[in-house]
Amino acid sequence: MTRRLPSLALPTILGLAALCLAAPALAQHPAPPTDASHANLQGNDEQAWINDPHMHAWFETTRKAFAGGPARVDVDGYEQKSFAIFRDFAPVMHMTPEGMVDHLKLIPRQVVQIVKEDPHVLDSYDNFVAATFGPR
Template identity: 65%
Template structure:
């Protein structure tokens, strides 16, 4: 389940992985003990596949977290959103290269994330208390 305040990162990540050819939609598995859904019933699946864990563990995501903490170091009212956004874009471009997607494509897929994160942290500063909190806010609870 994607955290409702930031569906963008997970959705963008899924789109990025699809674009890079790293993910293929699979029908959602039916949990044990549950009857299968009727034909034509909509299903959802994690488009990121097993790559979600690798995204969370990736040093670029840790760098993005640290950049976010630094942006908020003087409090939410003093965040230079444009500078934070540009720093984030640099991280995303590097991340795209290491993931074989390309710098411009990754930045484009994640372009809305920095401003969404700013809003989330302003609403709930505990997001920056730990990397786990940050992951829960951006990728959804583990």
């Protein structure tokens, strides 16, 4: 059985945090143009997150963290590597690096628990997305 974040949990968390972080800037400036590489902070474009190379890099980082088996995961190291990816990802989503880390700070440890319970989450990127964003 695959343990997932509730299907709306991650998109809802991401959207709310993005709106909270963006609200002061949006009040002063029009929303930045969006395309496939930029999420609309007003609409929580989760597909932009899913398609972004940073999320693919995070998936590969997760796979590497579990390469020695669930019992050998360096959770602190995995979390720090995840945070580094999130910091690099932040400008793509028009967020500050530390704002993005604060926004996603609980996710790496949640993913560790999910993968420990169902290692098949790492069989493919689609499985990983279903476990973190909810089924497509």
